[in-house]
Amino acid sequence: DELLFMVVHQASELWFKAILHELEELVARMEGKNALGALYTVGRLNALTRIVTAQLSALDTLPPQHFAQFRGFLGSSSGSQSAQFRAIEAASGLREPHFLNAISEHGEPPEIVRKWIARPTLQNLLDGMISDAGTTYEELYSGPGPGALVLLAEGLLEYEQSFSLWRFLHVQLVERIIGPGTGGTGGTLGAKYLQRTISTRFFPRLWEVRAKFFGAAKK
Incomplete structure (x- = not known):
């Protein structure tokens, strides 16, 4: 049992390393306004997230x-x-108070976390790409066909959903093994922290645009 736990934990760290590498590539391509390149990278990012889940x-x-x-x-x-x-x-876009409090729970955040907090979020980068294309989220989704930017936006939304699924399953796993309300391993906030972040959106504007379509349909 202990061996299994350590193998899963160490394997997760390796997959996290690969995910961070792809996030670096994704940010570089989005900063370069390379929608097709970013679309390819987000596809791999989603594959890695499914594996770690x-x-x-x-x-x-x-x-x-x-x-x-x-x-x-x-x-x-x-x-x-x-x-x-x-x-x-942090790379995906968490900046909420509960996240900032959690990363400082045991002192100053690690350098790798501070580095990502100082960089633009994926939502910010997507906003910039859409603005540079001379369009809006509503216009983008109302277009004649799914161009590269729409496919990229949908790929990013899939990434958010995959990450939320990982959090949800992690919460269920923690509570299944140590019960609800028990502090996490290593003196952490455990499932309570993960529960608070399940509903956090990386790409709020991609969710808002959907609601706007249905709001317009009621008028």
Whole structure:
């Protein structure tokens, strides 16, 4: 059981590293207004996010009484406390107070997290690409066909949904093993933090534009 937990944890860190690499590439291509290149990169990003989500199911086989026997020896081995995981959240666009409080929970945030916080969010970069194209979100989705920008926007929305699914399944896993209300491994906020971030939007304007279409239909 302990070996399984450590393998999943270490494998997750490797996938987080790959996801951060693709986020770097995605940001560079979006800053360069390369919609087709960004579309290719977000496709790979989504594939990696699905992988890191799928492997959580292996820990569903971990009995709580067995986990309790070695939990105290894990130190800071917490998925949600991982510096790379926090960097992914920052790179994706989290700037909410609960996120900023969480990354400072045990002192100054890691350098990799501070670096991403100082950079534009993916939402900001998408805003810039749409503005430079001389259009708006409503016009983009009202066009004659799904061009590169629309496909990129939908790919980014898929990424947000995949990441939210990872959070949700992680919450379910944590509560299944250690119960609701128990602090996370490594002295973290555990499932409580993940629950608060499930509803956080990386791309609020991509959700808002959908509501506008239905609002217009009622008039």
